[in-house]
Amino acid sequence: MSLTVPEKGWFKAPTGSERLWIGLALAWCMVLTLMMPFWHLRGKQNSTGEAYRVKPADFAARVARFVDANKVGELAGITVVAPAPGTDIYLQAQMWRWYPVLKLKKDQTYRLHVSSLDLQHSLSLQPMNMNFQILPGYDHVLTVTPTMAGEYSIICNEFCGIGHHMMVGRIIVEE
Amino acid sequence: MSTIAIAGTPQASEPPANVAGNHPAGAVRKCDTTGLPVCKTAERYVKLNAVMAVVFLLVGGVSALLLGLTRWPSVHLLPVDWFYRILTAHGLNMLIFWIIFMEVAILYFVGTTLLNSRLASKALAFTSFAMMLTGALLVNAMVFTGRADVMMTSYVPLRAHPGFYLGVILFAVGTLIGVINFFATVYIAKRDHTYEGSVPLVAFGAIAAAIIAVVTLLHGAIVMIPAFLWSLDLIGQPDAAWYRLVWWGLGHQSQQINVAAMVSVWYFLAHITTGAKPLNQAVCRGAFVLYILFINIASAHHLLVDPGVGATWKIWNTSYAMYLAVLASMIHGFTVPASVELAMRKKGFDKGLFGWLFAAPWRNPGFSAFFLSLVIFGFLGGITGVTLGTQQINIIAHNTLRIPGHFHTTVVGGTSLAFMGLCYYVVPLVFRREYAWRGLVRVQPYVFAAGITLMALAMSFAGSYGVPRRHWDIEFSGAPFSPGFDAAAHFMMGLVGVGAVVAFIGLLVFILLTVHAVFLGRSNEGRAMTAW
Amino acid sequence: MSEENRPEENHKTPGTLVLTILLLLSFALYYFANWKALADVWHVR
Numbered sequence: 174m175s176l177t178v179p180e181k182g183w184f185k186a187p188t189g190s191e192r193l194w195i196g197l198a199l200a201w202c203m204v205l206t207l208m209m210p211f212w213h214l215r216g217k218q219n220s221t222g223e224a225y226r227v228k229p230a231d232f233a234a235r236v237a238r239f240v241d242a243n244k245v246g247e248l249a250g251i252t253v254v255a256p257a258p259g260t261d262i263y264l265q266a267q268m269w270r271w272y273p274v275l276k277l278k279k280d281q282t283y284r285l286h287v288s289s290l291d292l293q294h295s296l297s298l299q300p301m302n303m304n305f306q307i308l309p310g311y312d313h314v315l316t317v318t319p320t321m322a323g324e325y326s327i328i329c330n331e332f333c334g335i336g337h338h339m340m341v342g343r344i345i346v347e348e
Numbered sequence: 349m350s351t352i353a354i355a356g357t358p359q360a361s362e363p364p365a366n367v368a369g370n371h372p373a374g375a376v377r378k379c380d381t382t383g384l385p386v387c388k389t390a391e392r393y394v395k396l397n398a399v400m401a402v403v404f405l406l407v408g409g410v411s412a413l414l415l416g417l418t419r420w421p422s423v424h425l426l427p428v429d430w431f432y433r434i435l436t437a438h439g440l441n442m443l444i445f446w447i448i449f450m451e452v453a454i455l456y457f458v459g460t461t462l463l464n465s466r467l468a469s470k471a472l473a474f475t476s477f478a479m480m481l482t483g484a485l486l487v488n489a490m491v492f493t494g495r496a497d498v499m500m501t502s503y504v505p506l507r508a509h510p511g512f513y514l515g516v517i518l519f520a521v522g523t524l525i526g527v528i529n530f531f532a533t534v535y536i537a538k539r540d541h542t543y544e545g546s547v548p549l550v551a552f553g554a555i556a557a558a559i560i561a562v563v564t565l566l567h568g569a570i571v572m573i574p575a576f577l578w579s580l581d582l583i584g585q586p587d588a589a590w591y592r593l594v595w596w597g598l599g600h601q602s603q604q605i606n607v608a609a610m611v612s613v614w615y616f617l618a619h620i621t622t623g624a625k626p627l628n629q630a631v632c633r634g635a636f637v638l639y640i641l642f643i644n645i646a647s648a649h650h651l652l653v654d655p656g657v658g659a660t661w662k663i664w665n666t667s668y669a670m671y672l673a674v675l676a677s678m679i680h681g682f683t684v685p686a687s688v689e690l691a692m693r694k695k696g697f698d699k700g701l702f703g704w705l706f707a708a709p710w711r712n713p714g715f716s717a718f719f720l721s722l723v724i725f726g727f728l729g730g731i732t733g734v735t736l737g738t739q740q741i742n743i744i745a746h747n748t749l750r751i752p753g754h755f756h757t758t759v760v761g762g763t764s765l766a767f768m769g770l771c772y773y774v775v776p777l778v779f780r781r782e783y784a785w786r787g788l789v790r791v792q793p794y795v796f797a798a799g800i801t802l803m804a805l806a807m808s809f810a811g812s813y814g815v816p817r818r819h820w821d822i823e824f825s826g827a828p829f830s831p832g833f834d835a836a837a838h839f840m841m842g843l844v845g846v847g848a849v850v851a852f853i854g855l856l857v858f859i860l861l862t863v864h865a866v867f868l869g870r871s872n873e874g875r876a877m878t879a880w
Numbered sequence: 881m882s883e884e885n886r887p888e889e890n891h892k893t894p895g896t897l898v899l900t901i902l903l904l905l906s907f908a909l910y911y912f913a914n915w916k917a918l919a920d921v922w923h924v925r
Contacts (some may be wrong), residue, residue, distance in 0.1 A: 175549040175615040175626060176384070176462055183546070183629040190897040191627055191682065198678035201904060202671035208915070209663045209739045217923040218740055222662065224655030249828040270828070282923075293503045293588055295747045299831040301921050302814040304746035306654045308588040309505060313655035318923040326831035328824070330747035330816035332499050332506075335428055338820050341827035627891050682900050686893040693892075701895045731907045741914045744921060812917075 217318075220305065227312040229290045232265065239263040240273050248274050248343065261286060264327075264342070266294040266307045268334055271327050271342025279322045279346050285315045295331035298344065304330060319346040369464040370540035376466070381777055381876040382620075387460035390467040390533075394453045394778055396477055397526075398771070401449035402862060404484060405764075408441035409855045416803070416848020421822065421841050429497070431820045437491045439500030443602075443759060444519065445484045450767050451557065451609050452476070452526040457778070458554040458612075459533035464542040468532030472525055479522025486515030499818060501599065504575060504591045513576035520568045527558050527565070549632055553612030556636040561605045563644060567597030589656045593647075600647040603755070606763040607677065608639050610721065613766045614684045617718035620773060621709055621880075623695075624687035632683050638676035645669035652742035662739045674734055681726045688719075712880035717769025717793040724801060725762030732808060733758060747818075749844075750811030756804040760851075765797060768858050775862060776877035781869030786880075789861055796854025803847025806840045813837035 187195055213219055239262065243254040252273040256262045258281030265272045267290040277283060287296055289309040296305045301321075307313055329340035369376065369385055377386050411434045417425040426434060460467050467473060489511070490496040496508035534555065537543060547555070571594040577583045615632070618624040626632045648665030651657055692704035709715045732754040736745045745751065772789065775781055783789050813834050815822055822841065824830050872878065 175619045175624075177548050178543050178545050179549065179629045181545065185628065185630055187628050187631045189891055190893055191631060191686065191891075194682045194897060194900055195631070195675075195679060197901070197904060198675050198682075201678075201907070202675050205671050205674070205734065205738070205911070206667040209667055212740050212915070213659055213663060216740060216919070217925075218743055218918050218921055219659060219925045220653045220662070220740065220743055221659040221925055222653075222655055222657045251828060292505055297747065297814065297816060298922075299814045300834070302744050302748065302812070303921050303924065304653060304743060304748065306592075306651075306746065308592075308655055310588060311655040316925045320922050326829050328814075328816060328831055330819065331503070332432065332818040334497075334506075335432070336826075337432075337818075338428070338822075338824055339827040341824050341829045341831060343829050627893070678900075678903075681903065682896060685899060686896040689893045689896045690891060701898055704895060726903055727906065731903075731910050734907075735911050735914050738911075738914070741918055743924070744914070744918050 218303075223314040223316075225312045225314070226310060227288055229288070229309055232286075232288045232312060233290055235286070236263045236265045236272065244273070245276065251342075253345075256283065258283065260284070263287075264296075265290060266296070266329070266340075267291050269329070269336035269340035271296075271329075271340065274343045274345065276345045276347065277319050279319055279348050282316060282318045285317050286312050287315065288312045292333045293331050294329045294333050294340070297328045297330040299326045299328055301325060306331065319344075322346045322348045365464075365544040366541050367464075369466070369542045370536060371466045379461075379777060380780075380872070380874060384461050385464050386778070387466050389470050389473070390456045390460035391778055393467070393473040393477060394456050394774075397449045397453035397456070398774060398778075399866070400477075400481060400484070401446050401453065402771075402859060404441045404445035404449065405855070406859050407488065408438050408446055409852060409859070411435075411438035411441065412848060412855075413852040416845050416852070418820070419841055420845025420848075421838050423845060424821070426820075428820045429494070432497050432499070432818075433491060433494060435818060436497060436499050437488065440487055440491065442764075443500065447606055447759070447763060447767070448519075448523055448602075449480065451561075451605060452480070452523065453774075454609055454613070454770075455526065455530040455554055455558060456533075457774075458551050459530045459537070462548050462551045463534065463537035465533055465537035465540065468529055468536055472529040472532070476522045476526035476529060479518050479525065481522075483515045483517070483519030483522060486511055486518065490515060501595060502575065503595070504578070504586050504588055507579055510576060510579040513572055513579055517569070517572050517576060520565050520572065524562065524565045527561050530554075530558055549626060549629055550612050550616050552633050553608055553615065553636050556640050557605045557608035557612065559640050560601055560608060560643060564598055564601035564605060567594055567601065571595045571598060589654065592651060592654065593657075596647040596650040597644070600650060601643060603759060604639060604643040604673070606759055608636060610725070610763040610766045611636075611680045611684070613770050614680070614718055614722060615687075617714050617766070617769050617773070618684055618688050621712050621715035621718065622688050622691045624691040626683055626687050627690065628683070631679060635676040635679040635683070638672050642669045642672040642676075646673055646737075649737035649739075649742070652737070652739050653746045659739070666737060666739050674730070677726075677730055681722070681730070684722060685719075709880070711790050713789050713793050714769045714772045714880060716790075717765050717772070720793055720797040721762050721766040721769065724757050724765065724797060728801065728804060729754065729758035729762050745811065747816060748811035749807040749815045749817050752817050753804045753806075753808030753811055756800060756807065761797060761800045761804065765793065765800070768796065769793065771858075771862055772880065773877075775865045775869070776872060779866050779869075780871060780873045781865045782872055782878055783861055783865045784869060785861060788857060790880075792854055792857045792861070796851055796858065799847050799849070799851025799854050801847070803844050803851055806843035806847055810837050810840035810844065813840070815841065
């Protein structure tokens with residue numbers, strides 16, 4: 174029994190339904206293991222973690238240059254940019270806003286650079302519900318293809334202080 | 349002084365065990381119920397640690413109620429600063445202080461009673477307890493005075509008062525000293541030949557938990573000491589990605605200590621409530637070894653959508669490590685109920701497929717807490733955990749309420765509930781006091797399990813609509829844009845509140861009845877405990 | 881011969897096997913439903 178020392182000869186192979194279950198469980202673990210490389214090769218949604226070291230001030234300067242070159246208007250007091258498809262685009266996270274508002278084209282691919290100027294943040298695209306961690310000092314590159322048109326919100330879902338819930342940005346996807 | 353043989357058939361090749369154990373005269377008593385030896389020094393520290401565990405459970409529990417009532421949209425109780433403060437307190441008191449105090453108590457009990465040994469060092473037990481208590485009080489002081497609004501994870505560059513990091517370090521080192529005292533006890537038991545052959549299965553599981561604890565606490569030291577020095581401005585800010593990687597070496601593995609301890613408690617309760625014996629001890633022990641070997645790298649599944657770590661690293665670490673540890677849990681998920689089934693069938697409850705299950709002692713709170721813990725942990729916690737921890741699927745789950753929805757079914761519906769069931773035996777056997785209002789005790793596991801299950805499921809559904817964790821206001825008041833979550837998400841958040849209230853009632857019943865039993869309960873010294 | 885060492889016919893636990901297979905089926909259902917949900921979101925790498 175479980176509270177006393179085991180009887181002599183306890184070290185033996187499993188039998189019967191116990192053995193069957195261990196076999197089933199092991200087979201299932203193999204399925205779980207193989208699904209991930211399979212999706213990496215064939216699936217369309219992967220987090221490769223592509224990232225480059227960047228100083229927050231340098232990242233802010235790149236964002237400013239990107240906004241100057243591509244701005245098309247303003248929405249709720251935030252600059253709207255409409256970058257050309259296939260280019261590198263930038264999104265800056267800081268307490269407590271996402272900057273700028275991005276206007277993208279459906280089914281076009283962009284290299285989206287995201288980094289934080291201060292604390293850790295997390296990019297949560299709603300209602301699509303896609304989530305990526307954003308760290309200060311790391312330029313996180315997401316090669317993204319919006320497959321649906323519409324207006325999307327970006328909320329922050331990593332705690333970043335008292336104004337955490339006000340940190341909402343926008344991505345507009347046009348046909 | 350008592351002489352209790354807990355060894356099995358003596359083996360011809362070895363001298364018989366020293367059945368009197370290695371206790372100094374007068375330092376041991378024989379349990380009036382089980383006949384097992386109880387080291388009096390260990391007993392004192394089992395009591396001290398268990399009492400502190402329940403105190404911090406109460407702090408964490410009241411916090412939980414306040415959080416539940418804040419995330420319930422139509423109640424939205426706390427102001428924003430207090431919400432994050434209480435959330436920080438909730439995580440630390442529940443996940444760290446309640447569970448680890450309880451685990452140290454379990455280690456002392458297992459090391460001495462099951463191995464028929466004295467506790468290695470009274471001084472170490474005192475030092476460990478004093479450091480853990482000081483650390484826990486310091487952390488709580490910092491949090492409740494608003495000097496550490498950093499969540500349990502305290503991700504840099506979020507910065508708390510140095511006292512916060514110091515408190516965590518004190519607690520961790522205190523725990524490490526307790527674990528060392530446990531290993532020393534295992535060593536002297538072996539040296540003094542107080543048992544025969546291999547250690548009992550429950551002790552084996554506890555040793556597995558203790559080994560994982562050492563690795564975990566080392567990660568804690570590696571990450572918390574630089575954070576502490578940084579908070580004193582003695583060194584520069586630790587790198588955010590490095591911090592996350594090492595912190596999860598602490599944060600994830602500490603959950604595996606809980607799993608190993610919980611599974612040991614399952615074996616303990618299964619035996620003591622139904623007389624269950626494992627079908628094959630080699631299988632059970634092998635599964636514990638898988639935990640020790642493969643859980644370390646699984647910490648990676650907290651970094652699945654992080655920058656700076658590549659896809660190959662993420663996939664390799666998740667799959668290689670996790671799935672052998674998952675296999676271990678799936679094995680225990682079979683061996684534990686199978687041992688109960690076998691024991692019940694042998695007692696004559698042999699009708700059909702599930703006659704044994706219906707005839708099980710569901711009125712015994714030790715059994716119901718254990719079996720509900722097993723079901724909640726397996727069906728809800730395990731399934732959601734492995735799925736959310738799949739590299740790509742994490743994209744649609746990271747930092748949403750699906751994550752707390754998962755871990756409230758593992759660590760609360762699983763570990764905490766199992767530990768509650770354990771208390772229904774610890775109080776009569778170690779404190780030698782009887783529970784009063786026994787009808788209320790019998791329903792407590794069901795109330796708590798129902799509340800936590802409702803809350804966790806509602807969290808999971810809300811999270812799949814995108815509702816974030818650690819978030820004060822899903823109406824986003826003051827934000828430039830409103831995401832406008834689905835009405836169903838708001839409904840789910842209401843259910844989170846309802847579930848939290850029900851679970852809190854279950855928790856409060858547990859705490860009140862246990863505190864009453866410990867301090868005012870009828871003594872059962874000199875006779876067996878009243879059977880449940 | 882001790883109880884734990886008896887031949888396997890005394891170790892039949894069909895109820896538990898049914899329960900664990902039920903676990904495996906719900907596991908597979910939830911797991912693949914999540915892959916399906918993932919396949920519906922924007923493409924990213």
